[in-house]
Amino acid sequence: MKTYTLALIPGDGIGVDVTDATMDVLDVAAAKFGFALKPTTFPWSCEYYVETGKMMPDDGIEQLRPFDAIYLGAVGWPKTVPDSVSLHGLLLPIRKAFTQYANIRPHRLLPGVEGPLKAEGFDILCIRENTEGEYAGAGGRVHQGQDNEVATEVSIFTRKGVERILRFGFEQARARRKHLTSVTKSNAQKYSMVFWDEMTDKLAADYPDVTVSHMHIDAMAAKMVMAPQDLDVIVASNLFGDILTDLGAAIQGGLGFAASANICPDRSVPSMFEPVHGSAPDIAGQNIANPIAAIWSGAMMLEHLGEKIAAEAILAAIEAATARGIGTRPGASTTDEITAAVKAALEA
Amino acid sequence: MKTYTLALIPGDGIGVDVTDATMDVLDVAAAKFGFALKPTTFPWSCEYYVETGKMMPDDGIEQLRPFDAIYLGAVGWPKTVPDSVSLHGLLLPIRKAFTQYANIRPHRLLPGVEGPLKAEGFDILCIRENTEGEYAGAGGRVHQGQDNEVATEVSIFTRKGVERILRFGFEQARARRKHLTSVTKSNAQKYSMVFWDEMTDKLAADYPDVTVSHMHIDAMAAKMVMAPQDLDVIVASNLFGDILTDLGAAIQGGLGFAASANICPDRSVPSMFEPVHGSAPDIAGQNIANPIAAIWSGAMMLEHLGEKIAAEAILAAIEAATARGIGTRPGASTTDEITAAVKAALEA
Numbered sequence A, B: 001m002k003t004y005t006l007a008l009i010p011g012d013g014i015g016v017d018v019t020d021a022t023m024d025v026l027d028v029a030a031a032k033f034g035f036a037l038k039p040t041t042f043p044w045s046c047e048y049y050v051e052t053g054k055m056m057p058d059d060g061i062e063q064l065r066p067f068d069a070i071y072l073g074a075v076g077w078p079k080t081v082p083d084s085v086s087l088h089g090l091l092l093p094i095r096k097a098f099t100q101y102a103n104i105r106p107h108r109l110l111p112g113v114e115g116p117l118k119a120e121g122f123d124i125l126c127i128r129e130n131t132e133g134e135y136a137g138a139g140g141r142v143h144q145g146q147d148n149e150v151a152t153e154v155s156i157f158t159r160k161g162v163e164r165i166l167r168f169g170f171e172q173a174r175a176r177r178k179h180l181t182s183v184t185k186s187n188a189q190k191y192s193m194v195f196w197d198e199m200t201d202k203l204a205a206d207y208p209d210v211t212v213s214h215m216h217i218d219a220m221a222a223k224m225v226m227a228p229q230d231l232d233v234i235v236a237s238n239l240f241g242d243i244l245t246d247l248g249a250a251i252q253g254g255l256g257f258a259a260s261a262n263i264c265p266d267r268s269v270p271s272m273f274e275p276v277h278g279s280a281p282d283i284a285g286q287n288i289a290n291p292i293a294a295i296w297s298g299a300m301m302l303e304h305l306g307e308k309i310a311a312e313a314i315l316a317a318i319e320a321a322t323a324r325g326i327g328t329r330p331g332a333s334t335t336d337e338i339t340a341a342v343k344a345a346l347e348a
């Protein structure tokens, strides 16, 4: 029997709740479709930081490397550890160390879910650059605390980094409705974003079957609200992709429905799967977090591992549950109820 | 009679159409409320660039300095001049040279306008930093065209720049519903945005009557779509404010309704007023652009000049027109019809 090794990092807050829910569902899928999952849980989190002074051990990345995939719940517990520390200590280094340069986030309305927009029939795939750009972590502060203090933040875009994410975007578009929209802000950021635009135009020649559009981030934010049905695949930098995918989560009914995959396409190292939502300290451990985004992310993991039929079955089970009104509205169903409904639909 | 000197820069595309419309309405207001407007038109635009190689003359800023206010239609004609050139040659230098550090943008639904959201009763004032940050124009490209090419874009935040925009935000909140939300991305940008957060916390002590929240830009983008009615005043960096105000324009029914003021609060130099929309080359000169955003921006200019009653009367006239369905939907009314309806309501 095929066995996949999984590194589970439940992390903080509802990250723990939704990781449990996801593994419950994935185990059912494994039994049904004839493969095995061998999870190892890592306690890396803000609690771990409080105990050890680190978000993960120094050799954390090496510990993760042998696994077939990484599943992460959520990171962050700002009451004890500032987000800038916890995220730069765990989530962001994993994305970078394993060159998970393609962050994939699907945005569409599940059946039964009421979104905030009047528009309904959209199906957007957002491809976010995940390793450099505005999140490079470069910059500094001079004259701290004084009148002439200056803080800088340096966005760094490499040709390799830009080319690979754009090619990934073109390929995703090719596999869908063949329309790619590249999002920049080249009218105001004349180095990084002009470079990105040039690369987009250059690479377009290799994908003559894909129609490419350019759009500025501000116009795209408006577009996603005014006419999301016109969009197919979006490709954007780390920051712009981050913003657009939270907006995508909003129009699909909320962060409870937004799944994501952090992919290293050459498969030489593990990819990481996580819901877009954070650790939501205010509702942690109360059995009320919506696990759908997390379970959907788990399905993306199975698909990446080669279990496409199982992945599709999980998505169908999620849809069967939401079509019955389960998990469609905040507070209407508990985490356990939603998980049970998805499992039942999957077993049926 | 009080006379105000105005520098008009209609600019490109529909910038010309909506500047004409606005001046028509402002003239009616002046006659009615007993003041005079003395406009001087500057032809600075992409056409001007094609003729002269510059978006404005070398002493352009000095030519504008003596005016009481600047009114700008829109800049950009990408078919002949790249946006990165036209905007860095005209719009952005004016904002910076006259320290128009506060970009004010109101977002609410005018009567009769159907927005894309199910939510309706929101009233948001966005305060955008307008002179530095992600638009500093610093950065560069190394190894251009080669495999190891790197492009950088440097965001620069000064203590003076951050403090003044935050104070402006606190004061606007104080004059409204006393709630300020400061938007950053301090979980990923650990220099600039952490600095901004610290400054917000420090200054909050001076405004004990204002409630302050912090929100990340991604969460705020989602919030504006999911629960805009919870928001009062938002303060954000140049880029984040840019994105949020296009989103604000979207939820208020489109860019045809989004007004803005670029304010130098100490009034030592002219402030600039402009609709948020761009030059829209595809519909330029066809008498179909919606002039409401532009006219509303003109009202903000009169208010800044001290003619608050005239400004309020123009806004009431706009609302009277939209309540009758004029200008509420793309294509339903011509530019001239909308302008005439606002003038008629103002004269009534």
Ligand SMILES: CC(C)[C@H](C(=O)O)[C@@H](O)C(=O)O
Binding pocket: A087, A242, A276, A278, B187, B188, B218
């Ligand atoms: C938590 C944060 C650093 C992270 C990001 O911005 O990448 C999150 O918002 C996301 O979208 O995955």
Ligand SMILES: CC(C)[C@H](C(=O)O)[C@@H](O)C(=O)O
Binding pocket: A187, A188, A218, B087, B242, B276, B278
């Ligand atoms: C045209 C562009 C440079 C400008 C900006 O981003 O400032 C516009 O989008 C705006 O919001 O005023």
